[in-house]
Amino acid sequence: MSSIVVDRVSKSYDAVEAVKESQFSVEKGELFGLIGPDGAGKSTLFKMMTTLLIPDTGDILIEGFHTVREYKKIRKIIGYMPGRFSLYQDLSVEENLQFFATIFGTTIQANYHLIEEIYTQIEPFRKRRAGKLSGGMKQKLALCCALIHEPKVLFLDEPTTGVDAVSRAEFWDMLKRLKSKGITIIVSTPYMDEASLCERIALIQTGEILRIDSPENIIHGFDKPLFAVSAQNFYQLLQDLRTQPFTERVEAFGEFLHLTTKEAISTEKIEAFLNFKGHREIEIHPTTATIEDVFLDLI
Amino acid sequence: MLLKIFWAFVKKESFHILRDTRTLFILFGMPIALVLIFGYTVTNEFKDASIAVIDEAQDDLSQSLVEHLTASGHFRLIDMPPNKAGIEAAFRAGTVKFAVVIPPQFERRFYRDKQASVQLIADATEPNYATTLTSYASQMIGAFQNEHAEQGALPYQLDIETRMLYNPQLEGAYNFIPGVVALILMLICAMMTSLTIAKEKETGTMDLLLVSPLPPILIIIGKVTPYVLLAFVDALIVFVMGVYIFNVPILGNLGVLLGLCLLYLLVALALGVLISTRSTTQQTAMMTSMFTLLMPTMLLSGFLFPIASMPSFLQYLSTIIPARYFIDIEKAVMLKDAGWEAIYWPSLILVIMLLVLLVAARRNFKVIYK
Structure with missing residues (x-):
């Protein structure tokens, strides 16, 4: 069974068709990338997959659960990192993590092994307010918060946008290690150079998926001089x-x-x-x- | 488990409040500022009003009338212009707001003709002030007349004895303390909660909360609880200031008063949640609260302007203002020590409002967006 199945999903906002008949699936433990420019419909797809938005047509299954009919079950097993930094800026690093651990019914200690590698990098600043962190730090904290309840599927919507080159590279290393723990990861990015770091990618433009394959196959498929x-x-x-x-x-x-x-x-x-x-x-x-x-x- | 999550929310929300000086100011500075402003500046009471007297009679009786007027301590005589022309200049200059003119041969007319007149002139650019001064002066002149009239001289005399019930001194505080409590509770419960929920939507943290397994009702209850407690503390602060600074009595049962405070507070809270379900930014939440809650609470609840003297259209509109009923309840309990029969009707209306608002908020709160 695939971890994520998106079946002919469309979504319009008023007259604008944000997602058109999208169809793809992601296997368990796969690192899958949605690659496309701003406004391609990536965030809308993410919101539908994370049960925040109802598709106009089509169905989405996450770990076999339907996003509209069984959204409550899905909400227990996914981790979501939205497109812009969405943590409490006036709470400290530690307080944010503590809060998200609690609302998912767990503790930092219980799942520390999952976030240890990432958290140790921001631990020196654990008393600092989240709003005062650098872009790279914020992103690490957001990832920790999305991981703290040991999700089966991780949704990362443009996690590296607005982050410096070094932090971006580190971030992709972290994703590879997380993948090795068996977590399915779907990540969107407008940076084409990050595409090759995924196992498979979907190229998306104005709501349409143009091609889905491994980065190598996609490149080899290019036969023009x-x-x-x-x-x-x-x-x-x-x-x-x-x-x-x-x-x-x-x-x-x-x-x-x-x-x-x-x-x-x-x-x-x-x-x-x-x-x-x-x-x-x-x-x-x-x-x-x-x-x-x-x-x-x-x- | 749920209790633990609930406490995590309360803790988080308290941090938000304590770390934001603007919120702190609204929560604690505002009630105190409002009470002091209404207590010391917005008032119809007067002390030491500067009045002018033109005594054209200059006889014994006119002298004693002037003495009678000034003896009360409410009026302070200023230099008397000798004639009406002078007084008009003084009115225009604004040095005088009120004048008493005693015509010539006052004493003779009073005793012999039994028909004397005194003219009161007021600057009515401030209508309330003018009315208050005029009625006060009229009362004093009436008393003066009774004192000096010879026994049986006024055969058909109708004595009017006025008793101001529940507020014998006509203290403004008796009106504004209940009003300020109604306003503050609305401000904190409705505006602050709609703002705090809209903020989570605006910054995207609401998405994170929704994607968690938490039931949405728990998210809302967790968020608003600290505000409920703070609003309650604020109500207590205003009551205490009312009792100890402005001598407003609380004659009725304190438990009943606070219990009904809680009811009104829940109505305000439900309104706040309803507004937040319709607004996606703090700005819209703020504007909506201002125009649909704060202004009507001030203007249409009977707090600043009596409902009975409003045009009928506004009177109808005022029936949907929760503060109107709460102010009725407060006055009944605090000033009249009225029984259950006086408060059960406004309380029932508040309960109905609460239920309607809760249903509306529930329907509008989207777990998943269309």
Whole structure:
């Protein structure tokens, strides 16, 4: 039995269709990612999965329980970390954790083994008010609070948004360790680079799921010629490539441009063209796709 | 288990209250400030009112009338302008709010013609003040007349004996202490609870609470309990200030009074919860509470303006204001020591209101959103 089954779920707010006929399932103990930009419908899906919102059509089962008919049973077995920091800012780290442990009918001591690794990092600040913590600390505390009752399924809605790069990396390490304890984890993120850290991902855009697969398969599925290009005048390079007939798409990727071409073309040919355009310090080589390339290609 | 969770809520809510100076001020500064403001500034009572007397008669009787008026201690004579023209200037300058004009040949007319008149002039830009001064002066002049009239000189005299029941000195405090209690309980129970619940929605913590296995009713009860206790403490503070500072009596049974306080408090609480179910931000909760609760409680409950003198439309509207019934109850118990028959009807209405509001709040509180 799958841990999460989302079956042709739709949800509209007034005229806006936030989620359209979404369908996917997550296996027990899997680390599953919902990848998509802001406004793609990720949070709406999360709210429906965590029993806070009723789907217009379709059904969702969490550990075999229906989110509308059996929401009370689901609420005992899930942990939820909402999109923005939602703890009590005027309570201390310890008080927040204590409170959430109590309302789930447990104690910090009883499940300390689950949060120990994470909690030891914020323990020096346990008397500090949650509102005064840094972004990374807040996120760790929120994760502790979501884990304190030993949930079977963990829902993390954009846990790394607004968090520094180091804390983000640490956070993903923590998720991998949690996964090894058998907890099903579904996480959403707008950062494409985090997608490869999941076992399987669903690419989502304007309420529609575009593709579901492992990050590797998704990348391998990208069969168009792709080049990384750079030159001294980066902006002019982008302009020149955009207007070429062989170009399908050009996007900036850090210090390189990713150029997708309509048909196979040799690097020499592109280089010759750029020389002709007067570019200097040209660097060009074929490259493998990233999730972002695939995503941009799909939309 | 549930009890433990309940206490966790009470503890958490108390931390929120104690760590927020603004909330603390509203909870404890506000009642005291309101009592003092109403006690010392918003009042129709007057002491040492500056009045002018134009004595055009200058005879024995007119002199003793002036003495009679000033002897009470309520009026303070200011420099008398010699004529009516001078007094008009004084009114315009605002140095005088009230004047007594005694016409020439006052004594002769009084004793011989048995027909003397005294003119009272008041600055009616402040109508309440003018009315109070005029009626007070009229009373004193009436007494003066009785004193000086020769036996049998006024054969058809109708003596009017006035007794002000339950509040012989016409103390403003007898009215405002019950009113302030009604206002404070509404403020704390309805406004503060709607704010605290709306805050959880606004910051997203309500989602976390809902995703927990807790029954929603427990979440609400846990959240509002500290406010109930604090509101009760506030009511006690106002009563104590009323009794010891403003000498408002509590003639009836204190237990009955506090018990009915609790009933009114629950009505206010249910209103607060109902408002919070309809608002998603603190701002809307605040505005809704202000306009649907605080203003009507002040204006339509009979606290500031007598219900009987309102236009009939507002009188009808005032029948749905809980404070109106609570103020009736308070006055009946505190000032009249009235029996059960006087309070059972307003109490029953409050009970019905409570039930209706609880049902409405229950229906509006969404466990899952559509």
